[in-house]
Amino acid sequence: MITRLKGCPVNRALPAVRLRVPTDEDAVTWHRVFAHPDVMEFHGGRPAELSVYEELTARQRRHDAELGFCLWSILDENGQVIGFTGAQPWEREWGPTGEIEIGWRLAREHWGKGYVTAAALQTLDRVRAAGLTDVVALVKAGNSRSIAVTRRLGMRLAETLTTPVSEVEAHVYRLDL
Numbered sequence: 510m511i512t513r514l515k516g517c518p519v520n521r522a523l524p525a526v527r528l529r530v531p532t533d534e535d536a537v538t539w540h541r542v543f544a545h546p547d548v549m550e551f552h553g554g555r556p557a558e559l560s561v562y563e564e565l566t567a568r569q570r571r572h573d574a575e576l577g578f579c580l581w582s583i584l585d586e587n588g589q590v591i592g593f594t595g596a597q598p599w600e601r602e603w604g605p606t607g608e609i610e611i612g613w614r615l616a617r618e619h620w621g622k623g624y625v626t627a628a629a630l631q632t633l634d635r636v637r638a639a640g641l642t643d644v645v646a647l648v649k650a651g652n653s654r655s656i657a658v659t660r661r662l663g664m665r666l667a668e669t670l671t672t673p674v675s676e677v678e679a680h681v682y683r684l685d686l
Contacts, residue, residue: 523627528581528635530573531593535582536562538590542616551652552614553675572597577639580612583628591619594628596636596644603673605645605681609636612646613658620654626661633662637686644686650678 531539536559543549544556565580572579580595592615599610611632613625636644646664648655649672664682672679 523623525586526624526627526631527584528594528628528631529584530579531566531569531582533566535590536566539566539593542592543614545617547617548614551649551655569595569597578636581632583615583624585619585624591616591624594625594632596632599645599647604647604670608645609641610647611636611644625658629658629662633684633686642686644684646682648680648682650680656680
């Protein structure tokens with residue numbers, strides 16, 4: 510399947526993916542597939558406890574019901590959950606406070622195959638349909654894979670900041686929808 514977004518610099522066929530609101534069972538899957546150290550390199554370095562994903566999936570169900578968007582589970586061609594992508598309000602007191610952030614996380618064995626780009630393009634369609642006019646993505650400066658996704662989505666670097674907890678450089682990318 511070829512997925513393209515008008516004006517988006519994606520020049521290859523992308524895999525078919527489906528997004529769905531995360532279920533209780535997805536918390537267990539996210540916990541398992543995100544336990545790989547490479548996946549967590551830019552997310553604290555260590556796997557989170559199952560309870561973190563249980564709370565996260567519950568919060569995403571609320572976001573979907575209240576806002577019309579959330580961090581959705583990514584399902585591959587076989588219907589297997591391989592990660593998440595979506596949008597949610599940035600609620601921290603630092604960074605792009607009050608903005609809607611898009612993001613993604615993918616099981617290590619699925620990296621480099623276009624799944625995140627395909628899913629993020631669907632996210633952009635869905636948030637646009639929900640009435641959003643722009644989104645941001647906050648990416649740690651060393652995360653070249655996620656920076657490449659922002660470029661494929663047509664996002665532009667809007668700001669560089671230092672995160673308060675880990676004190677690392679991060680980039681805020683912006684996209685007008």
